[in-house]
Amino acid sequence: MPAHPSPVDTSHPVEVVIAAAAPAVTLRGITKRFPGVVANRDIDIEVAKGTVHAIVGENGAGKSTLMKILYGMQKPDEGTIAVDGSEVVFSSPADAIAVGVGMVHQHFMLADNLTVLENVVLGAERLHGIRDAARTRIRELSTAYGLDIEPDRLVEELGVGARQRVEILKVLYRGAKTIILDEPTAVLVPQEVDELFDNLRELKSEGLTVVFISHKLDEVLSVADEITVIRRGTTVATVRPGEVDARGLAELMVGSELPSPETRESTVTDQTVLSLEHVTLRAADGRDVLSEVSLQVRRGEVLGIAGVEGNGQSELVETILGIRKPQEGTIRLQGEDITGWSTRRRREAGIGYVPEDRHRHGLLLEAPLWENRVLGHQTQRPNVRGPLLDRAGARRDTERIVRDYDVRTPGIDVLASALSGGNQQKLIVGRELSGEPVLLVAAHPTRGVDVGAQAQIWDAVRDARAAGLAVLLISADLEELIGLSDTLQVILRGRLVAREDPSRVTPESLGASMTGLGRGEGAA
Numbered sequence: 001m002p003a004h005p006s007p008v009d010t011s012h013p014v015e016v017v018i019a020a021a022a023p024a025v026t027l028r029g030i031t032k033r034f035p036g037v038v039a040n041r042d043i044d045i046e047v048a049k050g051t052v053h054a055i056v057g058e059n060g061a062g063k064s065t066l067m068k069i070l071y072g073m074q075k076p077d078e079g080t081i082a083v084d085g086s087e088v089v090f091s092s093p094a095d096a097i098a099v100g101v102g103m104v105h106q107h108f109m110l111a112d113n114l115t116v117l118e119n120v121v122l123g124a125e126r127l128h129g130i131r132d133a134a135r136t137r138i139r140e141l142s143t144a145y146g147l148d149i150e151p152d153r154l155v156e157e158l159g160v161g162a163r164q165r166v167e168i169l170k171v172l173y174r175g176a177k178t179i180i181l182d183e184p185t186a187v188l189v190p191q192e193v194d195e196l197f198d199n200l201r202e203l204k205s206e207g208l209t210v211v212f213i214s215h216k217l218d219e220v221l222s223v224a225d226e227i228t229v230i231r232r233g234t235t236v237a238t239v240r241p242g243e244v245d246a247r248g249l250a251e252l253m254v255g256s257e258l259p260s261p262e263t264r265e266s267t268v269t270d271q272t273v274l275s276l277e278h279v280t281l282r283a284a285d286g287r288d289v290l291s292e293v294s295l296q297v298r299r300g301e302v303l304g305i306a307g308v309e310g311n312g313q314s315e316l317v318e319t320i321l322g323i324r325k326p327q328e329g330t331i332r333l334q335g336e337d338i339t340g341w342s343t344r345r346r347r348e349a350g351i352g353y354v355p356e357d358r359h360r361h362g363l364l365l366e367a368p369l370w371e372n373r374v375l376g377h378q379t380q381r382p383n384v385r386g387p388l389l390d391r392a393g394a395r396r397d398t399e400r401i402v403r404d405y406d407v408r409t410p411g412i413d414v415l416a417s418a419l420s421g422g423n424q425q426k427l428i429v430g431r432e433l434s435g436e437p438v439l440l441v442a443a444h445p446t447r448g449v450d451v452g453a454q455a456q457i458w459d460a461v462r463d464a465r466a467a468g469l470a471v472l473l474i475s476a477d478l479e480e481l482i483g484l485s486d487t488l489q490v491i492l493r494g495r496l497v498a499r500e501d502p503s504r505v506t507p508e509s510l511g512a513s514m515t516g517l518g519r520g521e522g523a524a
Contacts, residue, residue: 355428
C-alpha cells in the first residue's frame with residue numbers, strides 16, 4: 001500500500017510561486033551602423049505579452065531601422081533579440097514569421113497586378129493552398145476583424161485604406177502572435193480609429209501582442225499600455241500613459257511642444273485659381289466615381305476636402321492633374337479651360353502636386369536628391385537651360401531646398417531611399433513649392449511624418465498661402481484639415497455632399513458628415 005502522506009504543517013503560511021510569463025519580445029543592446037551614421041545605439045526594449053507597446057520618435061530617430069531588425073529585414077551589428085524568452089537570430093522575415101512576428105509596413109508591400117487573395121497567399125501557399133480553402137480563410141479573417149476585404153479584387157483597384165487592411169490580413173493569415181503596426185491609423189477617420197483600437201484591445205485580451213508605431217501622440221496615449229521613446233537612435237524613456245501627456249511625449253521626442261495646424265488670419269481673395277464645373281468621371285464599368293463635382297479654389301485659400309478613404313479623393317486629384325480625363329464637365333485654371341490639357345502642360349502652367357504615396361508617385365528612391373528635384377519639373381528652370389538639362393542649376397536649387405526646408409541629409413548626392421520618411425516629404429514639399437506655382441494639390445502632405453516635420457510642412461503651406469498660393473488639401477488627419485483650411489467640403493461616393501465651417505466643426509461632427517451620418521451646412 002502507498003504510504004500515507006505526511007500531515008501538512010499549517011503553522012506557517014504556504015508560499016505559492018507563479019512564474020511570470022516571458023516577454024513577447026526583448027531587445028537588448030541593439031546597435032546598427034550604416035556608413036556615416038549610427039541608426040540605432042544600445043537600444044533596450046521589453047514588450048510584455050498581451051499588450052500594446054508603442055514606439056514613438058521623430059523621423060530619423062531610428063524606429064524604422066529597429067523594426068526592420070525585429071522583423072529580420074536587417075541584422076544588428078550588436079545586441080540580442082529574444083521572442084517568448086528564447087534568444088533568436090533572424091536572417092530574413094521568414095525567420096521572424098516562423099516564430100510569430102509579423103509586420104505591417106507604412107509603405108505597403110503589395111503587387112498591384114495581383115488580387116487580394118494572391119497577395120495574401122504569396123509565400124504562404126502551404127498554409128491553406130491557393131484557392132478555395134485560402135479564400136474561405138481570408139473571408140473568415142476579414143469578417144472576424146472587420147477588415148471588409150473581398151479576396152478576388154485586384155489590389156490596383158483599392159484605395160490606400162483598403163491596401164492597409166490587406167497588409168493586416170496578410171499578417172493575420174500567417175498566424176502572427178506579435179504584430180508590428182507602422183502608422184496604422186494614417187488613413188482612418190476618428191470613428192474608424194476607435195473601431196481599430198477596440199479590435200486591438202480585444203486581440204490583446206486574447207494574448208496577441210502589438211508593437212504600435214505612430215506619430216499621433218494622442219492615439220498612442222489612448223491605446224498603448226507602455227510607450228518607448230526613441231531619440232537620435234537610442235531609447236530615452238519608457239513610460240505608461242498615466243505618467244505623461246501628449247505635450248510631455250512631444251518634449252521627450254523632439255525637445256519642443258506639439259505643433260498646431262491652426263491658421264489664424266484669412267488671406268482669401270476673390271480671384272479664382274481653380275474651378276471645376278459639373279465634372280463627372282466614370283470607371284470602365286460605367287459607374288460614376290466622380291459625379292457632378294463643382295468647386296472653386298481662390299488665391300490665398302486652402303480648400304480642404306474631407307472624406308473616408310476611397311470616396312473619390314484620389315480620382316479627384318488625378319482628374320485635376322490630367323492623369324484621368326472626365327467624361328463631362330469643365331476644369332479651369334486661372335480662367336482658362338484646361339480640361340483637354342496633358343499633365344505636363346498643367347504642371348508647366350503652375351500646378352504643384354504632393355502625392356498621397358511618396359514612394360509610388362513622388363520619388364525615384366534609387367536616384368540622388370538632386371535628380372528627384374528635377375522629377376516632374378524637367379522642362380522648367382532651374383533644371384534646364386534651353387533644351388538641355390542644367391545639372392549645375394538643379395544641384396544648386398536642391399541645396400537651397402535642403403537648406404530652406406530643413407531636409408536632413410549628408411548631401412544632395414545621397415539616394416532618396418536613404419532619407420527618413422519626414423525628410424523625403426520635406427524634399428517633395430520644397431520641390432513643389434519652388435518655381436512659383438499658382439495651385440498646390442496636396443494629398444495627405446503630412447502622412448507618416450513626425451511632429452517636427454509636420455510643423456515645418458504646415459508652416460510651408462501657411463507661408464505659401466499667405467503669399468497668394470491656392471491650395472487644394474486632401475487629408476485623413478481631421479485636425480489638419482480643420483486647422484489649415486479656410487473652406488471645408490465633404491466628399492461621399494464621388495459627390496461633394498456638404499460644406500463645413502472650419503471655425504465651428506469638430507473632428508467628430510466632420511467624421512459623421514464623411515460617413516453620411518451627419519449634415520453639413522448644406523449641399524456643396
